[in-house]
Amino acid sequence: MVSLNGSRSAADGTAVPMTPGDLVESALAAVAAGAGEVLVHPRTPCGRESLSPRVMGPLLEALRGAGTGVGARAGTGVPVGVLASVAAEPGPAERLARVRSWAVLPDRAVVRFAEPGAPELAELLLERGVGVDAEVPVGAEPGPLGRFLAWPVRDHARVRLLLELPSADPGWVVGTHRLPPVPLLLFGREGAAWPVLRLAARRGTGARIGVGDVLSLPDGRAARTNAELVAAATRAREDATAGIR
Structure with missing residues (x-):
């Protein structure tokens, strides 16, 4: 998965795409460099994250019209996901209202279980036919993971667990065999991004990279584009898996 922009702004440099x-x-x-999924944070013209159908709908249509996610909702193509979070809509009730108002649906949506109202939001997304990526930070307070474990996952095929790790210490994921039988994706931010990506490769899980998570390449050079990060991630995963054969 490539995180196209995350919570970045224009102040983070030219590597961050801002306009539709x-x-x-x-x-x-x-995608041409190897990304199998796209995650985007829709924004208003002034740069504010938004779940408004007037902001999100045209962006999703533009991405699909350009070939990024063509046919993804029918089971083919590259899935396009969005983040449904406090940054875009602070109140839990308002987030639910926004999701109900969507005319153009993403393939998946990231739901942060560290935020209030996450289980209800996840249920509504599933009801609307949108896959759920349950994001849980590991190593902080245990609440988010507890809320995810307490949520009765009824549709394992359309739910995935995204574990944000503070480092590549394998101990952070030792207990994942006790989790619900859903696909697992590991990712880190900034200094943890590349070590966690290599850990994900060794464990055979999904992984995420992009300027939304990290602005530098494994050798410390500044990344110029998301494609450059994806290409470097492909090489890093191949090197990591080669070491365990």
Whole structure:
């Protein structure tokens, strides 16, 4: 998965795509470099994250119209996901109302279980036919993981667990065999991004990279594009898996 923009702003440099046109171009290049999924944080023209159908709908249509996620909702193509979070809509009730108002649906949506109202939001997304990526930070307070474990996952095929790890210490995921039988994706941010990606490769789980999570390449050089990060991630995963054969 490539995280196209995350919570970044223009202040983070030219590697961060900001306009709809830049996001489409970045997505296409990242997919060409090997990304199997696209995650985007829709934004208003002034740069504020938004779940408004007037903001999100045109962006999703532009991404799919350019070939990024064509046919993904029918089971083919590259899935396009969004983040449904406090940053875009602070109140739990307001987030639910936004999801109900969507006319153009993403393939998946990230739900942060560290935020209030996460189980209800996840249920509504599933009811609307949107896959759920349950994001849980590991190593902080145990509440988010507890809320996820307490949520009765009824549709394992459309739910995935995204564990955000603070480091590549394998101990963080020792107990994952006790989790519900859903696909697992590991990711880190900033200094943890590349070590965790290599850990994900060794464990055979999904992984995420992109300027939304990290702005530098494994050798410390500044990344110029999401595609450059994806290409470096492909090489890093191949190197990590080669070491365990």
